Amino acid sequence: MNDIDFFGCSFTEGPNTKEKSDTEEFDILNYSVHCQNTKTISGFLDFDLSFNDEKNYRINNYGGGSFGNHLIKEVLQNKIKKLDKSKENIVFVQLSALLRNELSYETVFNSEHSLLKKTNDVFFVDSEKVRADYFVETDNLVDYYNQHILNIKEIIKLCKENYSHHYIHFGWDISTPEFIKMFRENDLEKDVHIFNYKYKVSKLQYFENCLNYSPLQMGVSGSFGGMLDYSSNKIDEKIRYVHISEDHHPSYFSNKIFYLDIIKPFLKQFIKLEKNYFQLDSVVKFENFLAELLPTKESANGKVYGEMQTKIVNFIKNNIQKQ
Numbered sequence: 001m002n003d004i005d006f007f008g009c010s011f012t013e014g015p016n017t018k019e020k021s022d023t024e025e026f027d028i029l030n031y032s033v034h035c036q037n038t039k040t041i042s043g044f045l046d047f048d049l050s051f052n053d054e055k056n057y058r059i060n061n062y063g064g065g066s067f068g069n070h071l072i073k074e075v076l077q078n079k080i081k082k083l084d085k086s087k088e089n090i091v092f093v094q095l096s097a098l099l100r101n102e103l104s105y106e107t108v109f110n111s112e113h114s115l116l117k118k119t120n121d122v123f124f125v126d127s128e129k130v131r132a133d134y135f136v137e138t139d140n141l142v143d144y145y146n147q148h149i150l151n152i153k154e155i156i157k158l159c160k161e162n163y164s165h166h167y168i169h170f171g172w173d174i175s176t177p178e179f180i181k182m183f184r185e186n187d188l189e190k191d192v193h194i195f196n197y198k199y200k201v202s203k204l205q206y207f208e209n210c211l212n213y214s215p216l217q218m219g220v221s222g223s224f225g226g227m228l229d230y231s232s233n234k235i236d237e238k239i240r241y242v243h244i245s246e247d248h249h250p251s252y253f254s255n256k257i258f259y260l261d262i263i264k265p266f267l268k269q270f271i272k273l274e275k276n277y278f279q280l281d282s283v284v285k286f287e288n289f290l291a292e293l294l295p296t297k298e299s300a301n302g303k304v305y306g307e308m309q310t311k312i313v314n315f316i317k318n319n320i321q322k323q
Contacts, residue, residue: 002087005060005079005163006042007072008094010249011171011227012063014040026051028282029316035252035290036297036308037242041092041227044259045267051277057090062122064115066104068133069095069148073155074125080162082122088270091163092263093155094227095170095192096133098148098179105134145179149186156191167266169193170226173209180224193262197222197229202237205248231257239291243300252290282320289315 006012031047042061049057062075072093083089108114109127116123131137132147159166168191175183183189198221201208212222222229231254232240242249250258256278264273277283293311298304 002057003060003083003089004042004045004057005089005091006040006063006094007076007079007092008063009067009072009096009171010063010065011096012040012042012061012092012094013065014042014061014063016059016061026277026280026282028280028286028320029313031283032286032290032312032316033309035286036293036312037252037305038250038255039252041255041259041263044256045263047277048264048273049271052271052273052275054271054273057271063094064108064123066100066108067096068100068104068130069098069155070130070133070151071108071125072096073151073158074129075122076155076158078122078124080158083162085162088164089162090165090267090270091159091167093159093166093168095152095155095168095174097171097174098133098145099136100134102134141178142182145182148179149182149188152188152192153186156188165266165270167193167263169262170224172207172226172228173197173212173220173222173224174226175209175222175224176211183224194223195225195230197225197233199229199232200237201232203245205241205245207248227258227262228254230262231255238295243297244295247300251294253287253294282316285320286312286316289319 006014040061040063042059046059049059060079062079064075067075072095076093105127109116116125132144132151136144138144156168159168170192198219200217200219202218204210204213207228208220209222212220214220228248228250231250234257235253238244239251239253241247241251241254260278267273290312293308297308
């Protein structure tokens with residue numbers, strides 16, 4: 001069995017277990033789970049492999065909320081120790097922010113819900129090795145950026161030396177002019193994919209680069225975009241995010257764009273993924289309903305999440321499965 005491994009922060013984090021049904025029929029009810037928040041890239045691929053009857057690959061998701069890039073590298077190194085390198089393994093690395101806040105450090109290392117406290121030893125990481133993700137412990141900005149440049153170089157090297165194929169990108173535009181200069185001086189652009197972008201946004205949140213915001217145009221634009229920036233060029237703000245004002249993680253529809261435009265074409269070089277489940281009538285009806293539902297989302301809290309899941313389940317049972 002070949003592995004397809006995903007590493008990143010909350011933009012990537014998703015279940016490892018197969019979501020597909022054991023029946024031949026596409027299970028739209030199972031597919032819909034969690035979509036009122038999002039479906040991450042590995043989730044789309046999971047169903048795509050099943051729909052194309054591709055049984056030679058296994059998806060492993062090692063993303064985690066508030067993971068920084070040093071932590072992502074440590075988890076990657078741990079997985080490589082278990083990797084069967086005789087197989088045609090594929091890796092996707094979604095790079096995160098250069099600096100997460102100190103609260104994120106507490107969440108990652110001390111929260112009872114932390115992935116690092118779970119039994120999977122891929123997540124066993126020494127917190128001292130990743131402090132640069134959460135604390136600036138130098139007075140020299142160039143030195144701090146250089147720590148991250150070297151870390152990205154190590155990630156690239158690990159991917160090239162241990163996987164048959166790799167794709168590395170950012171989750172969103174984390175850049176400053178100084179970092180971009182160092183990034184390009186180190187020729188990282190040939191290994192880390194970045195995207196041009198320009199889109200409107202009514203309210204800045206954590207994942208928009210404020211340095212690239214124009215109050216006059218009510219929008220952001222740049223040349224160092226990640227997956228969210230790429231998709232934001234192509235999607236209405238009302239369905240772009242998990243919640244339009246409270247949570248600008250990419251929505252189901254934003255991730256779908258990145259999957260179809262970027263990830264799937266990359267994978268089709270090595271895997272037969274010719275069939276397209278997005279053309280199924282059940283998926284089209286579900287997505288139309290979801291697109292109407294997301295702009296009505298009152299907040300991003302757990303109660304609303306449950307209420308919206310109930311609405312989706314009822315819609316599928318009454319309008320898709322009965323037909």
